[in-house]
Amino acid sequence: xxxxxPVQPSVPPAAPVCPRHPDRVSYVRCQRCxxxxxxxxxxxxxxxxxxxxxxAEAARATPATRTALGGRVRAGRPVVTIALVGxxxxxxxxxxxxxxxxxxxxxxxxxxxxxxxxxxxxAFLHSxxxxxxxxxxxxxxxxxxxxxxxxxxxxxxxxxxxxxAIGGSVGALVLATPTSGWMVGLVGASGAVFGLFGAxxxxxxxxxxxxxxxxGILVVNAVIGFLVPGISWQAHLxxxxxxxxxxxxxxxxxxxxxxxxxxxxSVGVAxxxxxxxxLALQSVGLL
Numbered sequence: 001x002x003x004x005x006p007v008q009p010s011v012p013p014a015a016p017v018c019p020r021h022p023d024r025v026s027y028v029r030c031q032r033c034x035x036x037x038x039x040x041x042x043x044x045x046x047x048x049x050x051x052x053x054x055x056a057e058a059a060r061a062t063p064a065t066r067t068a069l070g071g072r073v074r075a076g077r078p079v080v081t082i083a084l085v086g087x088x089x090x091x092x093x094x095x096x097x098x099x100x101x102x103x104x105x106x107x108x109x110x111x112x113x114x115x116x117x118x119x120x121x122x123a124f125l126h127s128x129x130x131x132x133x134x135x136x137x138x139x140x141x142x143x144x145x146x147x148x149x150x151x152x153x154x155x156x157x158x159x160x161x162x163x164x165a166i167g168g169s170v171g172a173l174v175l176a177t178p179t180s181g182w183m184v185g186l187v188g189a190s191g192a193v194f195g196l197f198g199a200x201x202x203x204x205x206x207x208x209x210x211x212x213x214x215x216g217i218l219v220v221n222a223v224i225g226f227l228v229p230g231i232s233w234q235a236h237l238x239x240x241x242x243x244x245x246x247x248x249x250x251x252x253x254x255x256x257x258x259x260x261x262x263x264x265x266s267v268g269v270a271x272x273x274x275x276x277x278x279l280a281l282q283s284v285g286l287l
Contacts, residue, residue: 020052030054068207069251070258071153080154081145084161085138088189091124092134102128102187109173109182112277113287119277123165125187137189144193144200144214151203156250159266163273164195164243170273171238174280181234182284191235194221195243202247245269 015025018038026036030051037051050058065073094101107122108115126134149157168191176182197218204211218240224231249265281287 032058067151067153069151069203070253070255071149071151071156073150078146078149080149080157081141084145085141088124088126088134088138088141092126092128095125095128103185106185106187107169107172108185109176109178110286112169112173113281119166119169120162122169122187123189123192126189127187133188137193140193140217141189141196144196148196148200148203152199152250156262156266160195160199160243160246160250161192163246163266163269164198164239165189165192166273167191167195167242167269168232168235168239170277171241172232172235174276175234175237176232178284181232186232186235188235190232191239194218194236194239195246198240198242198244199247199250202244203251206251242269242273 016027016029016036018024018026018036018041020041021038024038026038028037028042028049029035030037031045031048032050032054035051037049041052042049043052043055045055067073091101091105102125105118105121106125107118112119126137145157148160152160169186171191172181172186176184197214201211201214201218204214221236246265246269250262253261253265278287
């Protein structure tokens, strides 16, 4: 006996495709979420493979590894230090290529009130025709910068560098004689570099490490600053004091209040630099 009911042909199941790349068929599935994952989205796991989305989610859920002073441990190159060196080198090249580039951005204490940006921009200039000036500063920056960048974290490291650079200019403004030193243009990253030296000195002592090498470098550079003409010891001292103060705040802040203390210290030092500059300019009637 036959049936009049039609027989429906069987429909083969659709091939599994990668959610990120729907045009790619993949029979490999993520061990965590079970979704198909193509070769470009596969990441090797302890057992099998995981998709890139699950790996990213796990990374976000994993607490970041921190240094003893709260800096986030990052693999790879010290990108902030490399960027600072790159900016200094680029600016040095522009000093040769762009007429007036040096005079536009260098710090002249007598003009500080009308050109306040030069408190910082002068730190990215160096003496044209004296390759040793930028060479020594960049070597010094590379010596201590990466370690501080890793130990303190990028945000505090950038803050330290910027405020130390400004502190160097403020030191020249406050400590130089208005009748002579205020008309001399200042260039160089020395103030910022001395700030890093001051900070690393405090950090090394906080971590119980030997700081003899840093002390020796500071003593030698201090003597050179007083004996060699054309070097502003005032800027060196201003950067050193600024960096040491910030380094102490960053290094000795209680772990549970580290962010609060760091931000408060940075704002306080910045305010002190502004106040010192205002008082110095007002004392000679330039503000």
